[in-house]
Amino acid sequence: MRLTVEHRTHYRYQTPAYHAVQSLKLTPASFEGQKVINWSITAEGCTIGSEFTDGNGDIISTLTANGPVEAIEIIVTGEVETTDTAGILRGHKERAFPAVFLRSTPMTKSSSAIRKLAEKVARKSKDGPMLELAHGLAEAVADAIEYAPGTTHVHTTAADAIADGKGVCQDHAHVLISAARHLGIPARYVSGYLFADQDGKPHEASHAWAELYLPEFGWVGFDPANKCCPTDYYIRLGAGLDGQVAAPVRGVHTGGANENLDVTVVIAQSQQ
Structure with a gap:
């Protein structure tokens, strides 16, 4: 399947920022099941460069903007060919090393509820x-957390999500990661895009899932939010210990009070 991506991230500052630096994990890598046909990242008035590949195999670039900066819009466009690798x-x-992803973070710290869930499944298996x-x-995890957009936020932890019993893909991924690590299974958060859910409905947003390291297979993706493993409907951007580390855009700025953020993502199937 060939998928096209248009991803816009718009920052606006109520008072201009003097300087901004952002780390961009917005370029997908090519591997079996995912081939990048073309890809572009632009931001008017900004410099994007210093591209490198980190230890996780993810492509990172750096955006810098010298003030006064009232707004920054990062525009990502591209086309990717995908195949289903189960x-x-x-x-x-x-x-x-996979063992790096046994380390807990504040976002993935386990709770008694997460440990009970993990141990119950372990007994059955x-x-x-x-x-x-x-x-x-x-x-x-899918059964424990109802998919309910708007009920959580970017700082909601795995423990909070399972306690509330509601959340979105980020929360499903964090809880699965926490449960897997409790059982000694390396697990990591993956950010990316999803063309549609299992019912074929349009899905115009960034997406997140988890990867667990299984010695027999290596890293395997699991998406509790859609109760499946990633298919050719998915584009993988990058991974990290949790959603904050794997975020497509991370950065700092001086000045620029009251930052407003707007993100739009449109994924479509290429006609070619």
């Missing part, structure tokens, strides 16, 4: 393969 990440070049356990964890 969620298995193959051919992705990275140097970090006691004599089964690791893949069965991983699917069981993803299913349990």
Whole structure:
């Protein structure tokens, strides 16, 4: 499948910023199941450069803007060819050891509810393969957290989400990561795009899921929000210990009080 992407991130400051620097994890890598045909990142009045590939195999670039800056709009456009690999990440070049992703963060810190969920699934899958356990964890998280947009925010932790029983894809990913790490399974947060859900409905937003490291297969993606593994409807941008680390845009600025952020993402199937 060929998918086109248009992703706009618009920052506006009530008072101008003197200087802004942002780390952009907005360029997908090519690997088995994902081939980048063309890709572009632009931001009028800003400099984008210093591109490098980090230890996770993700492509990072840096945006700088010298003030006074009243607004920054980052525009990403591109086309990617995808194929379904049943969620298995193959051919992705990275140097970090999977054990790095056993480390907890404030966003993924476990709670008694998360530990109970993980241990319950582990008991059911006691004599089964690791893949069965991983699917069981993803299913349990999907059942424990109702998909309810607007009920959580970017700072909602895994413990908060499972306590409320409601959330979005970020919350599903954080809880799954926390549960997997509790059982000694390396797990990481993945940011990207989704063309449509399993019912074929349009999905015009950024998306997030989790990857668990299973010795037999390597990294395998699980999307509890849609109760599936990533398919050719997904474009993978990058990964990290949690949603804050894996965020497509991270940065700092001096001055620029009362920052307003607006993000629009449109994913379509190419006619070619």
